[in-house]
Amino acid sequence: MNVTMINRRNVLKSAGAIGIGSLAGCLGGDSNSEYVRPVEIEDWPPESYTDELNTWNWYAEWNEWGTETFAEEHDLDSFSTETYAAPGDWFTNLQSNPENHGIDQIGAFTEWQYRAVEEDLLEPIPIEMMPNVEIPDQYLDAHQEQFWSDEGVGGLYGVPHSVVISPIVMYNTQELQDPPESIDILWDEEFANEISMIAHQPAILCEAGALYTGQDPNDPDDFEEIREVLEQQRDLVFTYADDHQTQMQLLMSGDATVGTHMDGRAFRAMYNQGGDVDWFIPEEGATWGTDTIIIPKNAPNPVTSTMYLNFLFSDEGMERMIETSLYRPPVDNEEFTDGELGDIIREKWDDEWEKYGEAEDFINDLVLSEETLDNLFHNWPRSSDVIERYDEIWTAVTAG
């Protein structure tokens, strides 16, 4: 066993050495070369890159594995990974230090990416030339519309690496079996004081109200109605959970019978923790969004960062993302049902990944049929009016 390990490492190292050997002329004293923007990379793989990498990502486990492996393969001198406390931390950092923030790459949420684009803090990323980044249209179109650079150089501000659906309805299977798949269940008096709503963001709470009242959660016509139904629901609500973990615990322990959440968290509860829970997308619909990876302007190592981004989108990278976070990568359904990713999931599910439940169930959960997808709303962009009204409703409802 040990022997194989050593062999594998040697192979990796020599592969890296060969890769670097071919670039040797461009390295060394050239590491302080002038700033090359990702969109200015002419050939792939890039002719030269600097040997440092500093990344911020909320997907800590995935990113740690990623930087370490990437640094070894490319013989980087130094690399760092950080997580951050509040979703806007990196934005504040970039805004206050637009030139010396020292960050090469960030795992971001779409709403903050949007703000950063507005403030012109991001580099467009040349996804077309990056071999591993192959995102199917159904997931990429919305981004192309919103986040394609209009500088004329091409490139996308932020590359989506996972697809998240919310609010989904999650329920405890000890308390409830085969419920009707409608959001109405969250207003059912049968579950008075057994309902727990995730409310860590104003939007996720208000979206449930919008769906219940048959409105477009991205741009509802009648905010008052949303507020009314949520205030009416409040009498049935046991609590508004402020974080993912608490909400998962509440539903797994049966403290709450039914509640809202995000699909990735339902997967964690079921497959990582073996909780007695199940979930559905309400027939009224839900919203979908993506978590993305961005490269800030004035990143110290923009080319290395681009290469690392490409690495994260390799099969191995996606596999690790699924293993560590159980989120859905933006790939075609066939990749899960008949493709290589599906095979890996099935192969590693029990022994290597030590997950609960059946791999096949998880694969079914990952598949988003065209029908399902049509029923979903892409959650961005939203007008500042919607954001502000949602915030007011959230404040009024949770404070009441």
Place this chain on the structure above:
Amino acid sequence: MSIVSIQDLRKEFGNVTAVEGANFDIEEGEFVSVLGPSGSGKSTILRMIAGFESPTSGSIEILGKEVVGMAPFEREVNMVFQDLALFPHLTVAENIKYGLQQKGVSKDEQQRRATEMLEIVDLAGYGNRDIDQLSGGEQQRVALARALVNEPSVVLFDEPLASLDRKLRQRMQFELQQIQEETGITFLYVTHDQEVAMSVSDRMVVLNEGKIEQIGTPEEIYRDPESQFVAQFIGDLNSVYSKVVEANDDTVEVQTNGTLVRVPVMETTTPALNAEAVDIGVRPQNVTLQQTSSNGDGTAFEIGGTVINRMYRGDNIAYIVDTEDEEFLVIEQQDTRTEFEIGEDVYVQWKTDDCLVFPSKEVA
């Protein structure tokens, strides 16, 4: 009836006996001092009377009423603390009225008595000042007024003058005495300073290692100390170890420097008749220095020695003379005698009438 009556009082802290078998009474209007070196148990007695410590055994009666077991705030006594313990967050008048408030005295009456008390302690018009605006002496008077205003059966003093400089202390002593006479309230004053105790007290209780050595007026105690400790503590004392040749009821014949001397003995200090040796004590004021020996009549002691130190003290000069037996402290009035130089050979002399005879401290 005595104001305070203490019987067989005993206090132990762990296995240390702080006070042992204390008995004494204090009569109305008396100014009594409890005097002793530090650690002699004097403060413990005071704190037991005040109620801050409870005796291991024995009784304390105030106005004929047993107070052991009563809380401090239930006792008709007031204390002037060593560091005064004035309330810094209250004004002078508020400090003085504090005790009256606790008794439920009406506000007008409080005001009247506080004003009166401020006059007595010579602080009229100081009522609205803060404590930290006052000098040390003024603070002493406030502390006194705060105790006196309650008209307690007895005021207890825990060395409150100790921190003052000598001049101020003397003035306060004098004022204390005057105020006591004026008010007629009984004072019990604890101190280690024999000068203070002697100058203010009607009677003194001398304590040593938890036991009462002697009770009496300052004069009695100075003149006729009942023990060598008292004699040494109240004033200075030179003392010579002497072998007893013969002893009877009122004299003892001893041998010093080859001369036999017969010394009259007071009843109170009569050493055991079969003692082999005694300490002959003499106050420095009663010793004279002579250049030549004048030995012979048996009514005086004489010891030869050398002057080793000389201290000029204004109205007198103090010499320290090294003799075979002891170093002698000799105080000579400046005007009367010839002066002596350091290194000069002299004879130390004193009369047998001035002798204080005590059982010898040295083990024979």
Place this chain on the structure above:
Amino acid sequence: MATKTETSKFNEYSQSVLDYIRDRPRLQVLLLAGPTAGLLVAFFIVPVLIMVWYAFLTGLPPADYTMENFSRIFDPLYLGIIGDTFLITVATTIFTVTLGYTLAYSMVRFSRKTTLLLLLVILPFWTNYIVRMYAWINILQADGVLNWLLNTGGVVEGSQRFMFSHEAVLVGLIYVWLPLAVLPFYASIKTMDEDLIEAAKDLGAGPLKTFFTVTLPMTKNGIYAGLILVAVPAFGAFVTPALLGGTGSVMIGMVIDNQFNQAFNWNFGAALGVFLTLAVVASLLLAVLAGVEDKILKRPDTGGEN
């Protein structure tokens, strides 16, 4: 040789610098107070000014000036939350100060191992705030320690809901801020002259009267310090109510947090921050002016002149 000359030259030079400073008292003040003042300006004054500036803007700079952010505060919604926050703060402060004072008092008067006790009091501070809140979740939740204890002890049957309530928030806040109150209380009680207590008792005051007329007023500076140290952060709390609170436990700190992290309305968040800062400072000033001190601490009547 060369080094020696250099050293003496250096000494000479530093001596002349010292002489220069010695003759200039203003420069001395600047050198001593300068770094502190600089730090204050850089890390307190400037950020506060930036916050004030943002509060008057319509968006991230460059943006137009507006009063909109402030007028929005007077919406009954936000005033209501500020009112609730105030009530929770008052409750937290009362409990914390009472418990903290009792604890500090018994530590000073009745315990021998005060250093150990103090250490125990401070110890939770070395643990992350969030972790401590999750510890409380573990204690209070349905299958938590408290329910287990009550069930095992036969006090109740079945799991009780302690989490997600006002009480849970109160417990969390008291727990978090108790050490901050105990330390100044401890210091002020410890340094108080014990003779004053004996003096009061000697003058006829019973234990309670002694406490209220002497001990409490004598330790008032410590009490104020503890009071402010508890009330101010409790007023701004947002993690504790978010984690332990249920429906209706929104505190104003959560609203502000939301403006910065969720609603992208930094300007309204800044305006709320400015408003609350002013409100806290103003109420402290008012309390001092109104002489709350004397009323709370039962200062005896001064009566007439003397």
